[in-house]
Amino acid sequence: xxxxxxxxxxxxxxxxxxxxxxxxxxxxxxxxxxxxxxxxxxxxxxxxxxxxxxxxxxxxxxxxxxxxxxxxxxxxxxxxxxxxxxxxxxxxxxxxxxxxxxxxxxxxxxxxxxxxxxxxxxxxxxxxxxxxxxxxxxxxxxxxxxxxxxxxxxxxx
Amino acid sequence: xxxxxxxxxxxxxxxxxxxxxxxxxxxxxxxxxxxxxxxxxxxxxxxxxxxxxxxxxxxxxxxxxxxxxxxxxxxxxxxxxxxxxxxxxxxxxxxxxxxxxxxxxxxxxxxxxxxxxxxxxxxxxxxxxxxxxxxxxxxxxxxxxxxxxxxxxxxxxxxxxxxxxxxxxxxxxxxxxxxxxxxxxxxxxxxxxxxxxxxxxxxxxxxxxxxxxxxxxxxxxxxxxxxxxxxxxxxxxxxxxxxxxxxxxxxxxxxxxxxxxxxxxxxxxxxxxxxxxxxxxxxxxxxxxxxxxxxxxxxxxxxxxxxxxxxxxxxxxxxxxxxxxxxxxxxxxxxxxxxxxxxxxxxxxxxxxxxxxxxxxxxxxxxxxxxxxxxxxxxxxxxxxxxxxxxxxxxxxxxxxxxxxxxxxxxxxxxxxxxxxxxxxxxxxxxxxxxxxxxxxxxxxxxxxxxxxxxxxxxxxxxxxxxxxxxxxxxxxxxxxxxxxxxxxxxxxxxxxxxxxxxxxxxxxxxxxxxxxxxxxxxxxxxxxxxxx
Numbered sequence: 096x097x098x099x100x101x102x103x104x105x106x107x108x109x110x111x112x113x114x115x116x117x118x119x120x121x122x123x124x125x126x127x128x129x130x131x132x133x134x135x136x137x138x139x140x141x142x143x144x145x146x147x148x149x150x151x152x153x154x155x156x157x158x159x160x161x162x163x164x165x166x167x168x169x170x171x172x173x174x175x176x177x178x179x180x181x182x183x184x185x186x187x188x189x190x191x192x193x194x195x196x197x198x199x200x201x202x203x204x205x206x207x208x209x210x211x212x213x214x215x216x217x218x219x220x221x222x223x224x225x226x227x228x229x230x231x232x233x234x235x236x237x238x239x240x241x242x243x244x245x246x247x248x249x250x251x252x
Numbered sequence: 253x254x255x256x257x258x259x260x261x262x263x264x265x266x267x268x269x270x271x272x273x274x275x276x277x278x279x280x281x282x283x284x285x286x287x288x289x290x291x292x293x294x295x296x297x298x299x300x301x302x303x304x305x306x307x308x309x310x311x312x313x314x315x316x317x318x319x320x321x322x323x324x325x326x327x328x329x330x331x332x333x334x335x336x337x338x339x340x341x342x343x344x345x346x347x348x349x350x351x352x353x354x355x356x357x358x359x360x361x362x363x364x365x366x367x368x369x370x371x372x373x374x375x376x377x378x379x380x381x382x383x384x385x386x387x388x389x390x391x392x393x394x395x396x397x398x399x400x401x402x403x404x405x406x407x408x409x410x411x412x413x414x415x416x417x418x419x420x421x422x423x424x425x426x427x428x429x430x431x432x433x434x435x436x437x438x439x440x441x442x443x444x445x446x447x448x449x450x451x452x453x454x455x456x457x458x459x460x461x462x463x464x465x466x467x468x469x470x471x472x473x474x475x476x477x478x479x480x481x482x483x484x485x486x487x488x489x490x491x492x493x494x495x496x497x498x499x500x501x502x503x504x505x506x507x508x509x510x511x512x513x514x515x516x517x518x519x520x521x522x523x524x525x526x527x528x529x530x531x532x533x534x535x536x537x538x539x540x541x542x543x544x545x546x547x548x549x550x551x552x553x554x555x556x557x558x559x560x561x562x563x564x565x566x567x568x569x570x571x572x573x574x575x576x577x578x579x580x581x582x583x584x585x586x587x588x589x590x591x592x593x594x595x596x597x598x599x600x601x602x603x604x605x606x607x608x609x610x611x612x613x614x615x616x617x618x619x620x621x622x623x624x625x626x627x628x629x630x631x632x633x634x635x636x637x638x639x640x641x642x643x644x645x646x647x648x649x650x651x652x653x654x655x656x657x658x659x660x661x662x663x664x665x666x667x668x669x670x671x672x673x674x675x676x677x678x679x680x681x682x683x684x685x686x687x688x689x690x691x692x693x694x695x696x697x698x699x700x701x702x703x704x705x706x707x708x709x710x711x712x713x714x715x716x717x718x719x720x721x722x723x724x725x726x727x728x729x730x731x732x733x734x735x736x737x738x739x740x741x742x743x744x745x746x747x748x749x750x751x752x753x754x755x756x757x758x759x760x761x762x763x764x765x766x767x768x769x770x771x772x773x774x775x776x777x778x779x780x781x782x783x784x785x
Contacts, residue, residue: 108586121420125259132386133259134419136362145585157499159386159419159492162565163580178583
């Protein structure tokens, strides 16, 4: 059943935009006509603790949580959270990590959006859909800066 | 709105469902994972308010319903303990306008002090309970809950869990917003004033209503057999566990219950008799299992380990295989901590340095228990810091040890249920007096910066008359009410605390410094049109 589903796991720490990035992937998958579910753990985690968010999309999604060992893509906005997520990974899991970005992007507040760009090298969702979503999420110049960060991540810049 | 489809969290979906029913008022107290319901409701134009606590919220909702209005009450699971007093008599009184109570349980304790299973409240207080398994069902069942409430004249419990509240999925918003207007008010003391003579009749009525609801459930579409056909394994489940079960055991027939109290025992019995192996998969307590057994239905249950924590696809597989080995663990995650520059840090540095005995409360500042502060001895529930501090001082008698006891409570928690603790401090003052540190950061920070009665704003950002905490404490007759800035006058704070601890007086020190995140939010509000004049 899960073969028809793409499982993306976002990990990081509070304040890195994990929830925002996973919300945007959820919305993108939804607009492309997939069934999609997202599940996140936050609460006290907004105080700088570990944050994780599961996004699953495909024909029909049941459980909102990525099962152990079933992650197709891990987006680790914080390198040190990869080991926390280890049980959810498998040998074929693609890991998107800060070192995939330029040093400037990796430490920027837009690292989450740049990493969505890296992720999209694999997902291959239409770039204009992402750019629309980014502008819906961030107004004005911040939105344009995030569009550029996304493009750099996606190798489109 | 009709036929619109959008991505919503379970919490958001409840707000949209309530809005579609023309809800007269949503009331609640912030608590993870329920907080976003009323925030969403107000953001889409519904009337919603933060109450000082869940008990008041339910009482306000009772009044809305008395006036034939429709009321939504939201809280986290432990909030229903606070609201339990009105709840257990509200079910006797019944409702006029629809009244739906959302209990957001937290199996696994992502952000809670216990993982109590509030399904038990439905049986205990005698009320119907609906349990959504997805955002779509959260929307559908909110609308259904209002229908049921008005049809049977009872409050309805909409029981959520963290994974339904905080997961997102597509929701078809099929219901046009109803232009609901409450019918004219008519008093009826014989059903609404619960003196013993009337309450005895009301109890008899309530038992009959629950029988009627059981019959309704039997005949309704609120239980469905998913994957019918397999006769080898049949699984009974509800809530998000249904989704895990469908994925973990695709070969099984699954009976999903959307209304889990009163139970449709005949439908369950029929389903059980049609399969070779009949198992219950439920998160938390053995609510379904025990009630099925009591009804004489043989059922396969679970090991104790599955009473703790939340279920997942993997854990459901283990539960069905009676495999109790711990699931694989990754490296420990990073624990939450007080923000850099958080004013609470100054208090916990001081408490740690003075090696005081600290009774804590519920808020960001509970993190004072963790290193580097390690400055908390006990924390129980909202408002408990003050009572526990008074009791500990009584236990320690007139000793130097007793003089080291302080209670630490936040501003929102104080208004929620700390006031009566201060009343007790004045009324039953220990021989050594007592010291309460009221950490006033101007917001309900831990749940995400919600307004409260002392902030000067309502949930919808309109201005409110702020309650002045120092005036309240003085009016209650506290011997000393001091206000300090823990950052601006840290030395003064230390000297004052030591002086008060040395006295035999009842003291409240209001430690006032705004939350940094709240200051950011206020700056944003000032730069936008969010503040309504």
